[in-house]
Amino acid sequence: MSDTCPAVVRVGDLHVEVSGAGSTVLLIHGNSGDLHYFDDIxxxxxxxxxxxxMDCRGQGRSARGDGPLTIRRMADDAADVIRATQQDGEPFGVVGFSDGANVAMSLAIHHPDAVSALVLNAGNIRRSGMHRIVRAHLWLVHALQRMRRPTPLVRQRHELNRLMLDQPGIPRAALARIAVPTLVLAGAPDLIRRAHTRMIARTIPGAQLRIVRGGTHFLMRLMPDVANPMIDAFLRTGIAPLDGPLVVDR
Incomplete structure:
Protein backbone atom coordinates (compact mmCIF):
# COMPACT_ATOMS: atom_id res chain seq x y z
CA MET A 1 0.00 0.00 0.00
CA SER A 2 1.19 3.53 -0.71
CA ASP A 3 2.85 5.43 2.14
CA THR A 4 1.20 8.66 1.02
CA CYS A 5 -2.25 9.63 2.22
CA PRO A 6 -4.60 9.87 -0.78
CA ALA A 7 -6.91 12.81 -1.26
CA VAL A 8 -10.55 11.74 -0.98
CA VAL A 9 -12.94 13.17 -3.56
CA ARG A 10 -16.70 12.73 -3.82
CA VAL A 11 -18.01 12.64 -7.39
CA GLY A 12 -21.81 12.41 -7.15
CA ASP A 13 -22.56 9.04 -5.52
CA LEU A 14 -18.96 7.86 -5.89
CA HIS A 15 -16.04 7.59 -3.46
CA VAL A 16 -12.77 8.44 -5.22
CA GLU A 17 -9.16 8.57 -3.99
CA VAL A 18 -6.30 10.45 -5.69
CA SER A 19 -2.55 10.14 -5.08
CA GLY A 20 0.76 10.65 -6.84
CA ALA A 21 1.72 13.11 -9.57
CA GLY A 22 2.11 13.14 -13.33
CA SER A 23 -0.20 11.96 -16.11
CA THR A 24 -3.19 10.14 -14.66
CA VAL A 25 -4.21 6.49 -14.48
CA LEU A 26 -7.74 5.45 -13.40
CA LEU A 27 -8.15 2.06 -11.69
CA ILE A 28 -11.54 0.27 -11.87
CA HIS A 29 -12.11 -2.80 -9.66
CA GLY A 30 -14.17 -5.93 -10.29
CA ASN A 31 -17.66 -7.06 -9.25
CA SER A 32 -18.35 -6.86 -5.49
CA GLY A 33 -14.89 -5.41 -4.86
CA ASP A 34 -13.58 -1.98 -4.02
CA LEU A 35 -10.61 0.26 -4.78
CA HIS A 36 -8.38 -1.63 -2.32
CA TYR A 37 -8.04 -4.42 -4.88
CA PHE A 38 -5.28 -2.26 -6.35
CA ASP A 39 -3.32 -1.66 -3.14
CA ASP A 40 -0.29 -3.58 -4.44
CA ILE A 41 0.03 -1.72 -7.72
CA MET A 54 -12.91 4.73 -7.59
CA ASP A 55 -15.36 2.54 -5.74
CA CYS A 56 -17.90 1.60 -8.40
CA ARG A 57 -21.56 2.40 -7.87
CA GLY A 58 -23.17 0.34 -5.09
CA GLN A 59 -19.82 -1.09 -3.98
CA GLY A 60 -17.22 -0.08 -1.43
CA ARG A 61 -18.01 3.41 -0.13
CA SER A 62 -19.97 4.51 -3.20
CA ALA A 63 -23.75 4.84 -2.95
CA ARG A 64 -26.07 2.72 -5.08
CA GLY A 65 -28.18 5.68 -6.18
CA ASP A 66 -31.38 5.37 -8.18
CA GLY A 67 -31.97 3.84 -11.58
CA PRO A 68 -30.45 0.78 -13.26
CA LEU A 69 -27.12 -0.74 -12.33
CA THR A 70 -25.37 -1.54 -15.61
CA ILE A 71 -21.89 -1.68 -17.07
CA ARG A 72 -22.76 1.28 -19.33
CA ARG A 73 -23.88 3.36 -16.36
CA MET A 74 -20.64 2.54 -14.54
CA ALA A 75 -18.73 3.63 -17.65
CA ASP A 76 -20.60 6.94 -17.55
CA ASP A 77 -19.66 7.16 -13.85
CA ALA A 78 -16.00 6.62 -14.78
CA ALA A 79 -16.27 9.41 -17.36
CA ASP A 80 -17.68 11.68 -14.64
CA VAL A 81 -14.74 10.80 -12.37
CA ILE A 82 -12.30 11.63 -15.17
CA ARG A 83 -13.96 14.99 -15.83
CA ALA A 84 -14.01 15.82 -12.11
CA THR A 85 -10.34 14.98 -11.53
CA GLN A 86 -8.83 15.90 -14.90
CA GLN A 87 -5.77 18.14 -15.20
CA ASP A 88 -5.73 20.42 -18.27
CA GLY A 89 -8.24 18.20 -20.05
CA GLU A 90 -5.78 15.33 -20.52
CA PRO A 91 -7.26 11.83 -21.08
CA PHE A 92 -6.50 9.04 -18.59
CA GLY A 93 -4.85 5.69 -18.89
CA VAL A 94 -7.39 3.17 -17.54
CA VAL A 95 -6.73 -0.16 -15.82
CA GLY A 96 -9.78 -2.38 -15.34
CA PHE A 97 -10.03 -5.75 -13.62
CA SER A 98 -12.83 -8.26 -14.40
CA ASP A 99 -16.11 -6.28 -14.48
CA GLY A 100 -13.86 -3.23 -14.20
CA ALA A 101 -12.29 -4.23 -17.52
CA ASN A 102 -15.79 -4.39 -18.99
CA VAL A 103 -16.47 -0.90 -17.63
CA ALA A 104 -13.17 0.26 -19.15
CA MET A 105 -14.11 -1.13 -22.59
CA SER A 106 -17.49 0.60 -22.43
CA LEU A 107 -15.79 3.82 -21.31
CA ALA A 108 -13.40 3.73 -24.28
CA ILE A 109 -16.29 3.04 -26.68
CA HIS A 110 -18.73 5.68 -25.39
CA HIS A 111 -16.27 8.30 -24.10
CA PRO A 112 -13.23 7.88 -26.37
CA ASP A 113 -11.83 11.35 -25.71
CA ALA A 114 -11.49 10.50 -22.00
CA VAL A 115 -9.09 7.56 -22.51
CA SER A 116 -5.43 7.51 -23.60
CA ALA A 117 -4.63 3.81 -23.00
CA LEU A 118 -6.32 0.66 -21.71
CA VAL A 119 -5.24 -2.30 -19.61
CA LEU A 120 -7.99 -4.95 -19.67
CA ASN A 121 -7.36 -7.64 -17.07
CA ALA A 122 -9.76 -10.60 -17.32
CA GLY A 123 -12.64 -8.83 -19.04
CA ASN A 124 -15.46 -10.29 -21.14
CA ILE A 125 -17.92 -8.74 -23.57
CA ARG A 126 -20.69 -11.31 -23.05
CA ARG A 127 -21.49 -13.90 -20.39
CA SER A 128 -20.52 -16.77 -22.68
CA GLY A 129 -16.97 -15.49 -22.34
CA MET A 130 -16.93 -17.07 -18.90
CA HIS A 131 -16.28 -20.79 -18.53
CA ARG A 132 -19.50 -22.83 -18.39
CA ILE A 133 -18.83 -23.96 -14.81
CA VAL A 134 -18.51 -20.31 -13.74
CA ARG A 135 -21.87 -19.47 -15.31
CA ALA A 136 -23.45 -22.51 -13.63
CA HIS A 137 -22.11 -21.35 -10.28
CA LEU A 138 -23.55 -17.86 -10.81
CA TRP A 139 -26.96 -19.29 -11.71
CA LEU A 140 -26.87 -21.45 -8.54
CA VAL A 141 -26.02 -18.40 -6.46
CA HIS A 142 -28.86 -16.54 -8.16
CA ALA A 143 -31.33 -19.32 -7.28
CA LEU A 144 -30.18 -19.47 -3.64
CA GLN A 145 -30.38 -15.70 -3.28
CA ARG A 146 -33.98 -15.70 -4.50
CA MET A 147 -34.85 -18.11 -1.65
CA ARG A 148 -33.49 -15.82 1.06
CA ARG A 149 -35.30 -13.05 2.89
CA PRO A 150 -34.73 -9.91 0.76
CA THR A 151 -32.69 -7.81 3.18
CA PRO A 152 -30.79 -4.81 1.73
CA LEU A 153 -27.54 -6.83 1.76
CA VAL A 154 -29.16 -9.80 -0.02
CA ARG A 155 -30.69 -7.46 -2.62
CA GLN A 156 -27.31 -5.83 -3.20
CA ARG A 157 -25.53 -9.16 -3.67
CA HIS A 158 -28.30 -10.43 -5.93
CA GLU A 159 -28.10 -7.34 -8.12
CA LEU A 160 -24.32 -7.60 -8.45
CA ASN A 161 -24.57 -11.30 -9.27
CA ARG A 162 -27.18 -10.55 -11.94
CA LEU A 163 -24.80 -7.94 -13.37
CA MET A 164 -22.44 -10.78 -14.32
CA LEU A 165 -25.28 -12.91 -15.73
CA ASP A 166 -27.06 -10.16 -17.69
CA GLN A 167 -24.16 -7.95 -18.74
CA PRO A 168 -21.89 -6.63 -20.18
CA GLY A 169 -23.49 -6.95 -23.62
CA ILE A 170 -20.70 -5.11 -25.46
CA PRO A 171 -21.00 -5.66 -29.24
CA ARG A 172 -17.85 -7.13 -30.77
CA ALA A 173 -18.06 -4.57 -33.57
CA ALA A 174 -17.78 -1.80 -30.99
CA LEU A 175 -14.41 -3.14 -29.84
CA ALA A 176 -13.02 -2.47 -33.29
CA ARG A 177 -13.68 1.25 -32.73
CA ILE A 178 -11.31 1.42 -29.75
CA ALA A 179 -8.38 3.48 -31.00
CA VAL A 180 -5.98 3.69 -28.03
CA PRO A 181 -3.03 1.45 -27.08
CA THR A 182 -4.48 -1.58 -25.31
CA LEU A 183 -3.03 -4.41 -23.23
CA VAL A 184 -5.26 -7.48 -22.80
CA LEU A 185 -4.01 -9.36 -19.76
CA ALA A 186 -5.16 -12.59 -18.11
CA GLY A 187 -3.95 -15.41 -15.95
CA ALA A 188 -3.79 -19.06 -16.97
CA PRO A 189 -6.14 -20.51 -15.93
CA ASP A 190 -8.80 -17.80 -15.66
CA LEU A 191 -12.56 -17.57 -15.11
CA ILE A 192 -12.69 -16.16 -18.65
CA ARG A 193 -12.15 -18.59 -21.52
CA ARG A 194 -8.79 -18.08 -23.19
CA ALA A 195 -10.42 -18.10 -26.63
CA HIS A 196 -12.62 -15.20 -25.53
CA THR A 197 -9.63 -13.25 -24.22
CA ARG A 198 -7.81 -13.85 -27.52
CA MET A 199 -10.88 -12.65 -29.44
CA ILE A 200 -10.91 -9.36 -27.51
CA ALA A 201 -7.21 -8.85 -28.22
CA ARG A 202 -7.66 -9.66 -31.94
CA THR A 203 -10.64 -7.34 -32.30
CA ILE A 204 -9.19 -4.21 -30.68
CA PRO A 205 -6.82 -2.75 -33.30
CA GLY A 206 -3.16 -3.18 -32.32
CA ALA A 207 -3.93 -4.69 -28.89
CA GLN A 208 -1.17 -6.62 -27.13
CA LEU A 209 -2.07 -9.94 -25.48
CA ARG A 210 -0.30 -11.34 -22.42
CA ILE A 211 -1.56 -14.50 -20.67
CA VAL A 212 0.55 -15.41 -17.65
CA ARG A 213 1.02 -18.94 -16.34
CA GLY A 214 -0.14 -19.42 -12.74
CA GLY A 215 -1.92 -16.10 -12.40
CA THR A 216 -5.59 -17.24 -12.47
CA HIS A 217 -8.35 -14.62 -12.53
CA PHE A 218 -6.66 -12.74 -9.70
CA LEU A 219 -3.34 -12.29 -11.46
CA MET A 220 -2.68 -8.83 -10.02
CA ARG A 221 -3.19 -10.10 -6.48
CA LEU A 222 -1.46 -13.48 -6.76
CA MET A 223 1.46 -12.47 -8.97
CA PRO A 224 2.02 -8.73 -8.39
CA ASP A 225 5.76 -9.05 -9.10
CA VAL A 226 4.89 -10.11 -12.66
CA ALA A 227 1.66 -8.23 -13.41
CA ASN A 228 2.39 -4.85 -11.86
CA PRO A 229 5.72 -4.07 -13.60
CA MET A 230 4.16 -5.25 -16.88
CA ILE A 231 1.22 -2.87 -16.49
CA ASP A 232 3.48 0.01 -15.41
CA ALA A 233 5.83 -0.53 -18.37
CA PHE A 234 2.92 -0.68 -20.82
CA LEU A 235 1.42 2.57 -19.52
CA ARG A 236 4.80 4.32 -19.70
CA THR A 237 6.11 2.99 -23.01
CA GLY A 238 3.15 1.43 -24.85
CA ILE A 239 4.87 -1.98 -24.83
CA ALA A 240 4.17 -4.80 -22.38
CA PRO A 241 7.30 -6.85 -21.64
CA LEU A 242 7.42 -10.53 -22.53
CA ASP A 243 8.41 -12.14 -19.23
CA GLY A 244 10.16 -15.26 -20.49
CA PRO A 245 8.38 -18.57 -19.88
CA LEU A 246 5.65 -17.01 -17.72
CA VAL A 247 3.91 -15.50 -20.75
CA VAL A 248 2.15 -18.44 -22.41
CA ASP A 249 0.11 -16.51 -24.98
CA ARG A 250 0.81 -13.24 -26.75
Whole structure:
Protein backbone atom coordinates (compact mmCIF):
# COMPACT_ATOMS: atom_id res chain seq x y z
CA MET A 1 0.00 0.00 0.00
CA SER A 2 1.19 3.53 -0.71
CA ASP A 3 2.85 5.43 2.14
CA THR A 4 1.20 8.66 1.02
CA CYS A 5 -2.25 9.63 2.22
CA PRO A 6 -4.60 9.87 -0.78
CA ALA A 7 -6.91 12.81 -1.26
CA VAL A 8 -10.55 11.74 -0.98
CA VAL A 9 -12.94 13.17 -3.56
CA ARG A 10 -16.70 12.73 -3.82
CA VAL A 11 -18.01 12.64 -7.39
CA GLY A 12 -21.81 12.41 -7.15
CA ASP A 13 -22.56 9.04 -5.52
CA LEU A 14 -18.96 7.86 -5.89
CA HIS A 15 -16.04 7.59 -3.46
CA VAL A 16 -12.77 8.44 -5.22
CA GLU A 17 -9.16 8.57 -3.99
CA VAL A 18 -6.30 10.45 -5.69
CA SER A 19 -2.55 10.14 -5.08
CA GLY A 20 0.76 10.65 -6.84
CA ALA A 21 1.72 13.11 -9.57
CA GLY A 22 2.11 13.14 -13.33
CA SER A 23 -0.20 11.96 -16.11
CA THR A 24 -3.19 10.14 -14.66
CA VAL A 25 -4.21 6.49 -14.48
CA LEU A 26 -7.74 5.45 -13.40
CA LEU A 27 -8.15 2.06 -11.69
CA ILE A 28 -11.54 0.27 -11.87
CA HIS A 29 -12.11 -2.80 -9.66
CA GLY A 30 -14.17 -5.93 -10.29
CA ASN A 31 -17.66 -7.06 -9.25
CA SER A 32 -18.35 -6.86 -5.49
CA GLY A 33 -14.89 -5.41 -4.86
CA ASP A 34 -13.58 -1.98 -4.02
CA LEU A 35 -10.61 0.26 -4.78
CA HIS A 36 -8.38 -1.63 -2.32
CA TYR A 37 -8.04 -4.42 -4.88
CA PHE A 38 -5.28 -2.26 -6.35
CA ASP A 39 -3.32 -1.66 -3.14
CA ASP A 40 -0.29 -3.58 -4.44
CA ILE A 41 0.03 -1.72 -7.72
CA UNK A 42 -0.57 1.83 -6.48
CA UNK A 43 2.98 2.33 -5.11
CA UNK A 44 4.39 1.02 -8.41
CA UNK A 45 2.30 3.41 -10.49
CA UNK A 46 2.86 6.38 -8.19
CA UNK A 47 6.54 6.45 -9.18
CA UNK A 48 5.49 7.82 -12.57
CA UNK A 49 1.76 8.60 -12.47
CA UNK A 50 -1.02 10.33 -10.65
CA UNK A 51 -3.39 7.53 -9.60
CA UNK A 52 -7.18 7.84 -9.33
CA UNK A 53 -9.12 4.97 -7.78
CA MET A 54 -12.91 4.73 -7.59
CA ASP A 55 -15.36 2.54 -5.74
CA CYS A 56 -17.90 1.60 -8.40
CA ARG A 57 -21.56 2.40 -7.87
CA GLY A 58 -23.17 0.34 -5.09
CA GLN A 59 -19.82 -1.09 -3.98
CA GLY A 60 -17.22 -0.08 -1.43
CA ARG A 61 -18.01 3.41 -0.13
CA SER A 62 -19.97 4.51 -3.20
CA ALA A 63 -23.75 4.84 -2.95
CA ARG A 64 -26.07 2.72 -5.08
CA GLY A 65 -28.18 5.68 -6.18
CA ASP A 66 -31.38 5.37 -8.18
CA GLY A 67 -31.97 3.84 -11.58
CA PRO A 68 -30.45 0.78 -13.26
CA LEU A 69 -27.12 -0.74 -12.33
CA THR A 70 -25.37 -1.54 -15.61
CA ILE A 71 -21.89 -1.68 -17.07
CA ARG A 72 -22.76 1.28 -19.33
CA ARG A 73 -23.88 3.36 -16.36
CA MET A 74 -20.64 2.54 -14.54
CA ALA A 75 -18.73 3.63 -17.65
CA ASP A 76 -20.60 6.94 -17.55
CA ASP A 77 -19.66 7.16 -13.85
CA ALA A 78 -16.00 6.62 -14.78
CA ALA A 79 -16.27 9.41 -17.36
CA ASP A 80 -17.68 11.68 -14.64
CA VAL A 81 -14.74 10.80 -12.37
CA ILE A 82 -12.30 11.63 -15.17
CA ARG A 83 -13.96 14.99 -15.83
CA ALA A 84 -14.01 15.82 -12.11
CA THR A 85 -10.34 14.98 -11.53
CA GLN A 86 -8.83 15.90 -14.90
CA GLN A 87 -5.77 18.14 -15.20
CA ASP A 88 -5.73 20.42 -18.27
CA GLY A 89 -8.24 18.20 -20.05
CA GLU A 90 -5.78 15.33 -20.52
CA PRO A 91 -7.26 11.83 -21.08
CA PHE A 92 -6.50 9.04 -18.59
CA GLY A 93 -4.85 5.69 -18.89
CA VAL A 94 -7.39 3.17 -17.54
CA VAL A 95 -6.73 -0.16 -15.82
CA GLY A 96 -9.78 -2.38 -15.34
CA PHE A 97 -10.03 -5.75 -13.62
CA SER A 98 -12.83 -8.26 -14.40
CA ASP A 99 -16.11 -6.28 -14.48
CA GLY A 100 -13.86 -3.23 -14.20
CA ALA A 101 -12.29 -4.23 -17.52
CA ASN A 102 -15.79 -4.39 -18.99
CA VAL A 103 -16.47 -0.90 -17.63
CA ALA A 104 -13.17 0.26 -19.15
CA MET A 105 -14.11 -1.13 -22.59
CA SER A 106 -17.49 0.60 -22.43
CA LEU A 107 -15.79 3.82 -21.31
CA ALA A 108 -13.40 3.73 -24.28
CA ILE A 109 -16.29 3.04 -26.68
CA HIS A 110 -18.73 5.68 -25.39
CA HIS A 111 -16.27 8.30 -24.10
CA PRO A 112 -13.23 7.88 -26.37
CA ASP A 113 -11.83 11.35 -25.71
CA ALA A 114 -11.49 10.50 -22.00
CA VAL A 115 -9.09 7.56 -22.51
CA SER A 116 -5.43 7.51 -23.60
CA ALA A 117 -4.63 3.81 -23.00
CA LEU A 118 -6.32 0.66 -21.71
CA VAL A 119 -5.24 -2.30 -19.61
CA LEU A 120 -7.99 -4.95 -19.67
CA ASN A 121 -7.36 -7.64 -17.07
CA ALA A 122 -9.76 -10.60 -17.32
CA GLY A 123 -12.64 -8.83 -19.04
CA ASN A 124 -15.46 -10.29 -21.14
CA ILE A 125 -17.92 -8.74 -23.57
CA ARG A 126 -20.69 -11.31 -23.05
CA ARG A 127 -21.49 -13.90 -20.39
CA SER A 128 -20.52 -16.77 -22.68
CA GLY A 129 -16.97 -15.49 -22.34
CA MET A 130 -16.93 -17.07 -18.90
CA HIS A 131 -16.28 -20.79 -18.53
CA ARG A 132 -19.50 -22.83 -18.39
CA ILE A 133 -18.83 -23.96 -14.81
CA VAL A 134 -18.51 -20.31 -13.74
CA ARG A 135 -21.87 -19.47 -15.31
CA ALA A 136 -23.45 -22.51 -13.63
CA HIS A 137 -22.11 -21.35 -10.28
CA LEU A 138 -23.55 -17.86 -10.81
CA TRP A 139 -26.96 -19.29 -11.71
CA LEU A 140 -26.87 -21.45 -8.54
CA VAL A 141 -26.02 -18.40 -6.46
CA HIS A 142 -28.86 -16.54 -8.16
CA ALA A 143 -31.33 -19.32 -7.28
CA LEU A 144 -30.18 -19.47 -3.64
CA GLN A 145 -30.38 -15.70 -3.28
CA ARG A 146 -33.98 -15.70 -4.50
CA MET A 147 -34.85 -18.11 -1.65
CA ARG A 148 -33.49 -15.82 1.06
CA ARG A 149 -35.30 -13.05 2.89
CA PRO A 150 -34.73 -9.91 0.76
CA THR A 151 -32.69 -7.81 3.18
CA PRO A 152 -30.79 -4.81 1.73
CA LEU A 153 -27.54 -6.83 1.76
CA VAL A 154 -29.16 -9.80 -0.02
CA ARG A 155 -30.69 -7.46 -2.62
CA GLN A 156 -27.31 -5.83 -3.20
CA ARG A 157 -25.53 -9.16 -3.67
CA HIS A 158 -28.30 -10.43 -5.93
CA GLU A 159 -28.10 -7.34 -8.12
CA LEU A 160 -24.32 -7.60 -8.45
CA ASN A 161 -24.57 -11.30 -9.27
CA ARG A 162 -27.18 -10.55 -11.94
CA LEU A 163 -24.80 -7.94 -13.37
CA MET A 164 -22.44 -10.78 -14.32
CA LEU A 165 -25.28 -12.91 -15.73
CA ASP A 166 -27.06 -10.16 -17.69
CA GLN A 167 -24.16 -7.95 -18.74
CA PRO A 168 -21.89 -6.63 -20.18
CA GLY A 169 -23.49 -6.95 -23.62
CA ILE A 170 -20.70 -5.11 -25.46
CA PRO A 171 -21.00 -5.66 -29.24
CA ARG A 172 -17.85 -7.13 -30.77
CA ALA A 173 -18.06 -4.57 -33.57
CA ALA A 174 -17.78 -1.80 -30.99
CA LEU A 175 -14.41 -3.14 -29.84
CA ALA A 176 -13.02 -2.47 -33.29
CA ARG A 177 -13.68 1.25 -32.73
CA ILE A 178 -11.31 1.42 -29.75
CA ALA A 179 -8.38 3.48 -31.00
CA VAL A 180 -5.98 3.69 -28.03
CA PRO A 181 -3.03 1.45 -27.08
CA THR A 182 -4.48 -1.58 -25.31
CA LEU A 183 -3.03 -4.41 -23.23
CA VAL A 184 -5.26 -7.48 -22.80
CA LEU A 185 -4.01 -9.36 -19.76
CA ALA A 186 -5.16 -12.59 -18.11
CA GLY A 187 -3.95 -15.41 -15.95
CA ALA A 188 -3.79 -19.06 -16.97
CA PRO A 189 -6.14 -20.51 -15.93
CA ASP A 190 -8.80 -17.80 -15.66
CA LEU A 191 -12.56 -17.57 -15.11
CA ILE A 192 -12.69 -16.16 -18.65
CA ARG A 193 -12.15 -18.59 -21.52
CA ARG A 194 -8.79 -18.08 -23.19
CA ALA A 195 -10.42 -18.10 -26.63
CA HIS A 196 -12.62 -15.20 -25.53
CA THR A 197 -9.63 -13.25 -24.22
CA ARG A 198 -7.81 -13.85 -27.52
CA MET A 199 -10.88 -12.65 -29.44
CA ILE A 200 -10.91 -9.36 -27.51
CA ALA A 201 -7.21 -8.85 -28.22
CA ARG A 202 -7.66 -9.66 -31.94
CA THR A 203 -10.64 -7.34 -32.30
CA ILE A 204 -9.19 -4.21 -30.68
CA PRO A 205 -6.82 -2.75 -33.30
CA GLY A 206 -3.16 -3.18 -32.32
CA ALA A 207 -3.93 -4.69 -28.89
CA GLN A 208 -1.17 -6.62 -27.13
CA LEU A 209 -2.07 -9.94 -25.48
CA ARG A 210 -0.30 -11.34 -22.42
CA ILE A 211 -1.56 -14.50 -20.67
CA VAL A 212 0.55 -15.41 -17.65
CA ARG A 213 1.02 -18.94 -16.34
CA GLY A 214 -0.14 -19.42 -12.74
CA GLY A 215 -1.92 -16.10 -12.40
CA THR A 216 -5.59 -17.24 -12.47
CA HIS A 217 -8.35 -14.62 -12.53
CA PHE A 218 -6.66 -12.74 -9.70
CA LEU A 219 -3.34 -12.29 -11.46
CA MET A 220 -2.68 -8.83 -10.02
CA ARG A 221 -3.19 -10.10 -6.48
CA LEU A 222 -1.46 -13.48 -6.76
CA MET A 223 1.46 -12.47 -8.97
CA PRO A 224 2.02 -8.73 -8.39
CA ASP A 225 5.76 -9.05 -9.10
CA VAL A 226 4.89 -10.11 -12.66
CA ALA A 227 1.66 -8.23 -13.41
CA ASN A 228 2.39 -4.85 -11.86
CA PRO A 229 5.72 -4.07 -13.60
CA MET A 230 4.16 -5.25 -16.88
CA ILE A 231 1.22 -2.87 -16.49
CA ASP A 232 3.48 0.01 -15.41
CA ALA A 233 5.83 -0.53 -18.37
CA PHE A 234 2.92 -0.68 -20.82
CA LEU A 235 1.42 2.57 -19.52
CA ARG A 236 4.80 4.32 -19.70
CA THR A 237 6.11 2.99 -23.01
CA GLY A 238 3.15 1.43 -24.85
CA ILE A 239 4.87 -1.98 -24.83
CA ALA A 240 4.17 -4.80 -22.38
CA PRO A 241 7.30 -6.85 -21.64
CA LEU A 242 7.42 -10.53 -22.53
CA ASP A 243 8.41 -12.14 -19.23
CA GLY A 244 10.16 -15.26 -20.49
CA PRO A 245 8.38 -18.57 -19.88
CA LEU A 246 5.65 -17.01 -17.72
CA VAL A 247 3.91 -15.50 -20.75
CA VAL A 248 2.15 -18.44 -22.41
CA ASP A 249 0.11 -16.51 -24.98
CA ARG A 250 0.81 -13.24 -26.75
Missing amino acids: VPVLERHFRVVR
